[in-house]
Amino acid sequence: MDTAHADDVKKTVRTYIFVFVALMGLTVITVAISYLHLSVTAAVTVALIVATVKASLVAMYFMHLVSERKAIYWTLALTAFFFILLMFLPIFTDQNSTRLFH
Amino acid sequence: MNIPYTSTARPDTGLYNAKLGIWLFLASEVMLFGALFSTYILLRVNAVSWPHGYEILNVPLATLNTVVLISSSVTMVMAWASLMMKKFDKYKMYMGLTILLALVFLVVKYFEYSAKFEHHLYPSTNTFLAIYFTVTALHGLHIIGGVIVNAYLWGPGSKMWKTDPQRFTNRVEVAGLYWHFVDLVWIFLFPVLYLL
DSSP: OTTOOHHHHHHHHHHHHHHHHHHHHHHHHHHHHHTTOOOHHHHHHHHHHHHHHHHHHIIIIISOGGGOOHHHHHHHHHHHHHHHHHHHHHHHHOTTTTGGGO | OOOTTSSSOOTTTSSOHHHHHHHHHHHHHHHHHHHHHHHHHHHHHHOSOOOOHHHHSOHHHHHHHHHHHHHHHHHHHHHHHHHHTTOHHHHHHHHHHHHHHHHHHHHHHHHHHHHHHHTTOOTTTOHHHHHHHHHHHHHHHHHHHHHHHHHHHHTGGGGHHHHOHHHHHHHHHHHHHHHHHHHHHHHHHIIIIIIO
16 A cells, blocks of 8 residues: 555545444344354354454455555465464364363 | 655565564564464363353443444544545544544443452453453553554654655554554454353
8 A cells, every 4th residue: 555546545435434334244243143152163163254254354454455565465474374373282282172062 | 863664665575664564563463362362272172161251241341342443443544544635634533533442442441340350250260261351451451552652643743744744654554553453353352252
């Protein structure tokens, strides 16, 4: 967005408002689903999918990742790799880590 | 001394330096919160029993805070967009709103914490509350940090708009990237702690 012009910004303002509405809608959905009291596995899956969609909207549009430079994409690719590794760390370190889902 | 590439892009990265800088910082933040999420998973899957967040925590208040924080992200991006359109007055309004919404978030959080303490629910009470207080307090500190930076950019820091508007716009964009990240963390914290 370094070279963005005022006209482009005017257009993106509409996008921001659309994203705002989408985020509010998804917040309502995620809260509503929690009242259904699904099984733990289903609830975790649905909640994380909704949260990931919301987070992607924020990252793509508010943080301008839809049009960024390569240096940032590479930084984030490396971060994503280590983040995923970090999330799997409990599984590597513990043999009984599936207890919750039994 | 002149700091290089504060307003124009560096030819090799295509970015002004502060932008690459904030993204590297955010990458480290991903690992910081990631470590805590990983800890949460390890503690939860190994627990014999784990309470549902909604049985202990206040979901309506947290939903309100989610709305407040998402709104503050929108006003933050609008503050930056206003500067891009050379509308300084609108910038002041949107940045002011962003700060106000952040303060609302903190006040709601204060009431949530007080209610827990009144019921003698402390970090030492159980593992769930330990991880709840650790993660939300760290997130709260990030909110306070954001408020300080945004208040500077709203107040004394905004003088730069007259001397170096491009550099000031970049500063607001960088502060915004941090602010959206704090919002993004909450988007995960809210369902994980309150709804599951």
